[in-house]
Every structure is written in C-alpha cells, then in structure tokens.
Amino acid sequence: MYLLNREQRHTVNTTWMIISLLLVAFLPFLLFIGLYLKSLLILHDHSLFDLIFSKTWKPSIGKFGFYPFIVGSIWVTVVAMLITAPVCLLTAIYVTQYTKKFFLRIMHPAIDILAGIPSVVYGLWGILVIVPFISRYLGPWLGIKTMGYSILAASFVLSIMIIPFVLNILIEIFRSIPTELKEATLSLGATQWQTIKHVLLRKALPGIIAAFGFGLARAFGETMAVLMVVGNVVRLPQGVFDPGYTLPALIANNYGEMLSIPKYDSALMFAALLLLVVSLFFNLVMHFFIVRYNKY
Amino acid sequence: MRRVQKIEEKFFKLLMILATYFILVILAIIIYSIFEKGLKSISWEMLTQVPKGGYYYGKGGGILNAILGSLSLAFGATLLAFIIGLPVALYLNVFLIRHKRVIGVIRFLLDLVWGIPSIVYGAFGFSLMIFFGFQTSLLAAIFTVTLFILPIMIRSMDEILCTVPIGLQEAAYSLGSNKSEIAFKIFTRQSFSGIITAVLLSFGRGIGDAAAVLFTAGYTDHLPNGLLEPVATLPLSIFFLLSSPVPEVQDRAYASALVLTLIILIVSLFSRGLGKRYHKTKINF
Numbered sequence: 047m048y049l050l051n052r053e054q055r056h057t058v059n060t061t062w063m064i065i066s067l068l069l070v071a072f073l074p075f076l077l078f079i080g081l082y083l084k085s086l087l088i089l090h091d092h093s094l095f096d097l098i099f100s101k102t103w104k105p106s107i108g109k110f111g112f113y114p115f116i117v118g119s120i121w122v123t124v125v126a127m128l129i130t131a132p133v134c135l136l137t138a139i140y141v142t143q144y145t146k147k148f149f150l151r152i153m154h155p156a157i158d159i160l161a162g163i164p165s166v167v168y169g170l171w172g173i174l175v176i177v178p179f180i181s182r183y184l185g186p187w188l189g190i191k192t193m194g195y196s197i198l199a200a201s202f203v204l205s206i207m208i209i210p211f212v213l214n215i216l217i218e219i220f221r222s223i224p225t226e227l228k229e230a231t232l233s234l235g236a237t238q239w240q241t242i243k244h245v246l247l248r249k250a251l252p253g254i255i256a257a258f259g260f261g262l263a264r265a266f267g268e269t270m271a272v273l274m275v276v277g278n279v280v281r282l283p284q285g286v287f288d289p290g291y292t293l294p295a296l297i298a299n300n301y302g303e304m305l306s307i308p309k310y311d312s313a314l315m316f317a318a319l320l321l322l323v324v325s326l327f328f329n330l331v332m333h334f335f336i337v338r339y340n341k342y
Numbered sequence: 343m344r345r346v347q348k349i350e351e352k353f354f355k356l357l358m359i360l361a362t363y364f365i366l367v368i369l370a371i372i373i374y375s376i377f378e379k380g381l382k383s384i385s386w387e388m389l390t391q392v393p394k395g396g397y398y399y400g401k402g403g404g405i406l407n408a409i410l411g412s413l414s415l416a417f418g419a420t421l422l423a424f425i426i427g428l429p430v431a432l433y434l435n436v437f438l439i440r441h442k443r444v445i446g447v448i449r450f451l452l453d454l455v456w457g458i459p460s461i462v463y464g465a466f467g468f469s470l471m472i473f474f475g476f477q478t479s480l481l482a483a484i485f486t487v488t489l490f491i492l493p494i495m496i497r498s499m500d501e502i503l504c505t506v507p508i509g510l511q512e513a514a515y516s517l518g519s520n521k522s523e524i525a526f527k528i529f530t531r532q533s534f535s536g537i538i539t540a541v542l543l544s545f546g547r548g549i550g551d552a553a554a555v556l557f558t559a560g561y562t563d564h565l566p567n568g569l570l571e572p573v574a575t576l577p578l579s580i581f582f583l584l585s586s587p588v589p590e591v592q593d594r595a596y597a598s599a600l601v602l603t604l605i606i607l608i609v610s611l612f613s614r615g616l617g618k619r620y621h622k623t624k625i626n627f
Contacts, residue, residue, distance in 0.1 A: 052520070059522035063429035063437070070430050070492060071448060074455050077466050084469045133361045140358035153362075156369050162606050163372065164550025166577040167599045170584060171372050174379060174596075206368055213365075239351040260457065267459020269553035270581065294461045294553065301468070301557045318465035322458060329457040333450060 077322060085316035088309055097316065103280050110313045112320070114280050118197070118290035121283055122272060123265045125201035130208050130265075131258055138216035139242055150217075161210035169274030172203035177275055180287075190287050195277035198286040203271050212261040219253035220246065252335045259332035263325050269294035293317050380600025383593035389601070393563045405598050408579035411566045412602075415480060415559065415575060416549035419487035423495050423544055426488070428537070431499035432525040435506065449500065456493040461553040463490040468557035478560030481569040490554045491544040498543055502536025503529055535616065542613035546606045552577030576602045 050058065088097070088110060100111030141150050181194030223246060231241040247254070277289025278299060297314050304311040391404035438445050467486030476482050506529055514524045530537065552575070560572025561582070576598055583595035 052523075056520050056522045059429075059526060060437075063433040063522075063525075066426045066429045067433050067448070069426060070455075070496065071451055073489065073492070074451060074458070077458065077462065080466050080469055081462070133364060136354075136358040136361035137365055140355075140362050144355065144358065156366060158610060159373075159607070160365075160369055162546055162550070162610050164552070164577055164602060164606065166550070166552050166580045167376060167603055168372075170580060170595065170599050171375055173584065174375050175371065206372075209365060237347060237351055239354050240347070242354075263457050264459075267461060269459065269461040270577070274581070274584070294459060297461050297465060298553055298556055315465055315469060318462045322462045325458050325462070326454055329454050333453065 074326065078319075078326075081315050081319040081322060085312055085319050087312035088316050091309070098320075101282070105307050105310045105313065108309065110309070110316075112293070112317065114282055115291050115293045115296050115317070116320075117282055118276070119266060119292040119294075121197050121286070121290060122200045122204060122276065122292055123262060125197060125286055126204035126208065126265050127258060127262055129202065129205035130212055130261060133205075134209055134212045134216055134257075134261075135254065138213055138220055139246070142217060142220040143238070143242060143246070157210045157213055160206070161214075165207065165268060165271040166274075168203050168207050169271035172199055172271060172275040176202050185287060192287040193277065193289065195275055195289050196287050197276065197283050197290045200272045200276035200290070200292070201286070203275055204265050204268055207268060207271060208261045208265050211264055212257050215257040215260060216254065219250050219257065223249055252338045256332040256335035259328055259335065263328035263332070266328070267294055267321050267325055269298050273298050293321055297321075376596070376599055376603055379593075379596035380603075382596070384597040384600055388594065388597050392565060405576070405579055405594065405601070407563055407565050408574040408576045408598065409601060411480075411559075411562075411573040412549050412576040412605075414566050415483050415487060415555065415573060416545050418480070418484040419491060419548045420495075420541060420545045422484060422488040423492045423548075424541055427492055427495040427499065427544075428530075429525075431496050431503055432529055434500055435503040436511070436521055436525040436529060439508075439511075449497075452493045452497050452500075456497060459553070460490050460551050461556075464554045464557050467554065471558055477570070478558055478572050479570045480559070480566055480573040483555045483559035483573060483575075484569075486554050486558045487548045487551065490551065491548045494547055495540050495544040498540035499533075499537055502533040502540065506532050538616050539613045542609050542616075546609045549609075550577060550602065550606055552581060576605075 091108075092100075092110060097110060097112055098116065099113050100109070101113045102109040102111045103114060141153050176199045177194035179194075180196060180199050181192055184198075185192040185194070227245060227249065228241055231245045232238070236244070272292050273295040276292060276295060278291050278295060279289040280291050283290040297317050300310070300314060304314050387402065388404040389409070390406055391402070392407045393405075394401060394403035434445055434448060438448075463486055467482060467489065470485070471478070471482045510528060510532065511524055514528050519528070555575055556578065559575055559578065561574050561578060562572045563574070564571075566573045580595050580598045580602065583591050583598060586592060586595075
C-alpha cells in the first residue's frame, strides 16, 4: 500500500516539516534582505536622512524625497485611528459587558464579513459613497471647497477596514478578564460604568494599547483602498480635506514606469523597505504590550 | 453626586450603543451599495465572455478572464501554502510541544510576518521575479500570494491544533505511534474542521488581495492558459475598469466587485457549514 516503510515515511515527513518551518521562520529576514539589497542603489547616492526629509519628488531628474508620502501616510493613519479607536473600544465594552451572549453571535458574522471584504471593494465603496458625501455635503456644510478625494475620505474608508481587526482583539481582551474582578467591584457598591472605568479599563490597558498599535500598523500599509480615494497629489497636506499621497499608494501607482527611469525601481523598493520596517517595529513593540498584559 | 453618576452611566451606555450600531449600519450600507450598483449592471454575458475588441470603451464582452484567473491564482496559492503551512503548524504542536520557548519565538515571528502589508510582498515578489528572470505570470503571482497567505494559514491552523488535548497524544504514543504519524493521522483528523476553515480563510484572503499581485500577475484579456502566462485577476480588473472615464465601463467595475464579494461571502459561508459538518470525526473528551 505504501511505497516506503514506516521509518522512511517518518524521516520524509520530518524533513519536509523542518524545511517548511525554516522557510517560514526566515521569511521576515528574507524580505528585509531582499528589499535592502534592492534599495542599496538609492541609499548609495542619497543619505537616509535626505531621502526621508527631502520634500522634492522628481524621479526624472533623480530627486527622491519621501517626506510628502511619509507625512501623507501618517495623516491618513492617525485620522483613521481617531475614528476607529473610540468606536471599537465602546463597541467591545458594550458587547462583552452589557449585552447577552446571543448579541455577540450576531456581531461575530458581521465582523467576519467586514474583515472579508477585499480592499478594492472598500475603495470602490469609498468612491461611490464617501467621496461624493464629502464633496457634496460635508465640504459645503463646513464651507470648504473639496474634491472629495482627500485624506478624510481615505481615513474614513481605512477606519472601517481596520475595525474588524481591532475589534476582534479588544473583544478577546475584555472576555479574558476574570469575572471575579468585576463581581468584587460591584459588590463594593460601584455602578457598572464605574467598574468598567476604574477596573476593567485599567486592567485591559496594555491590551488596548496593543490592539490600537496593531490596527495602526495595518492601516499604515493598506494600499488599494487608500490609493483609490486619497487623491494621489504629491504635496504636503494642510488639512484633512486636502488630497494626499501615501507610501503604499506610491509603490502601487508607479510600478508601470519604474523600470524606465534610472533608480526609480530602487527608490520604490526603498519605500517598500520603509513600510516593512515600520510594520515590523510596530508589531514588535505591541507584542511586548501583549506579553505584559498576559503576565498580569 | 448620585445624579451625576446616573447621567454618566446613561451617557456612556448611549455612546456604546451608538458605536455598535454605527458598525452594523456601515456594514449594511457597504453591502447595500455594492449589491444595488452591481445587480444593475451584471448580466449573463459579463460572466461568460472574455473582453472583446473595444471592451474598455463600452463594447461587448465580460470578465470571465478575471474570474477564472483569480480562481486559479487563489487555488494555486492556497495549495502551495497548504503544502508548506500544514507541516509547520503540525511541527509546532507535535514536535515542539515541550519547547514552549521555541514555539513562542516562532509564533511571534509568524505574527510579525502576518502584520507585513501586502504591497511589501508585492514588491518583494517583483524583485524576486526580476532576479530569477521571470516575466509577469501566473506562477510569479502564485508565489507572491503564497508568501502573503502563509502566515495567515499557519496561525489559524495553529490556533486549532493547540486545542488538541495532550491526552490524545499520549494515548497514541502508548499504542506505538511515532511523531509524524501522530501529526498527520491524529492531529489532522481531530482538527479537520479547523484546518478546512483555515484553508478557506486563506483562500478568501488570497483572492481578494490586489496589492500583492499588482506587480507580478500582469493583466490579459485572454483566459489563463499556462503557469508562465500573465493572468487577469478580479481585484485588478475592478481597479482598472473603475479608472475608466466611460460610465458603462465603470458599471462593469461594480458588477465585478459584486462577483468578487459574492465569491468571498460564499467561501466564508461554506467554511462555517463544513466546520459544523465535520465535527463528527472529532473525539470529545
């Protein structure tokens, strides 16, 4: 029935497992090394400081200043987190502390669907709903002239995209807090909100910070949806109604022409390297918050 | 004092209810706008034909090339990720079960890799492709997407496999099984539904992602006909069609988005259904 005997099969299976494991374990390092080697060309001519803080982006004359893109990315990410953070925190407290179990059973598929919708579809939705809403209603209402394609539109779409991600972590965290802690506080005469404010939130704080950090990292690297609604204008945004440009959008938008201009591909790989480093850094820091949280 | 507390209590409860319903309402709006726009412009022709001449100016044709392209890309990548991913997840939970620290490090690395944006994989895949002298092709795209969904697949399998009770493992050892038999015969059977869920989850991720394949898949109006040919994908076709100034062409983007969303919804429904069905093979303690 089998080609090999038991011992041989064991050896084959084990080798296969170890090779796969090594491949996966070295993946982050491989990514880093690959992108670093590719961006060496641009790092050779320009200093790191120059690349990050120079404001001129003119690849045709060899000027690669990533500052507008970095600032654009930070704007979009921070504004998105300002929307996501309170919404997720309040929802997570509500579904874990106030509602019956069956409500969570409604919420879970809803979160799953939100998480499953591809980013292109989010972008399309942003173009269909959010961009016209901003240009027709929100902008005029606030007395601002805007195209609709703006930092705000991108942030809003992005905030919806990372809600399922952040919310799932927060729900897990609030559920893992022991009930005795709550009961003890309630029995001392605290109201439910006081319990949440003084006990639950304090207990969950490292976890909450980690959840937001993970969300932030995810938002920073999101490409397609942002690309479709952010406006893609290379300049420093002055406010949320201005169009902007983000690092991932820069990479995605220019893949067609990057081989025709010298060093352009190297510059784009450097942008990818930046994204990788930011993402690894955030995840690393947040991981230690989670570890600290689990210790208590 | 009491009164202030009561108002505070009510106020925050109201805020929480608002936040929760905000999420549900937004989800409803998204689903509604995709279906409303998509159903208007979807037709039998769109699903069964490839683009004809002048398709991008509003003439006849469909998105069959993108549908089949996306499916073959996602199938290929899921299969490859499964071949690499399952052994890793099993190895963690059978072979390394006594080395908590090593497991911790590997899980941590996997979480790191999971957090990396898909565009970075796209760029990496592209430079790898250039390095090996490949053209944009289905194969290059499959490799890129595999790297991207690998951590997702391993971590979700891992979540299931680590719930397999140690007693089951000990029982198998006492009957004379070796480690790889325990891994492939006992653990896979015990967590079958979870593994299927993990596979389908990764499939959904793979089919929906555009940034990873932007550089590596290329685009073509023909049906996929070989691993070394460029291939069209649904997310990219949505992206390209939407950037057209012609309204009829934009309508097609809405229809494609509906198709993509439906595929993903069906896959996720399917994974729930299958998960329930295969609970039978599981031994309950």
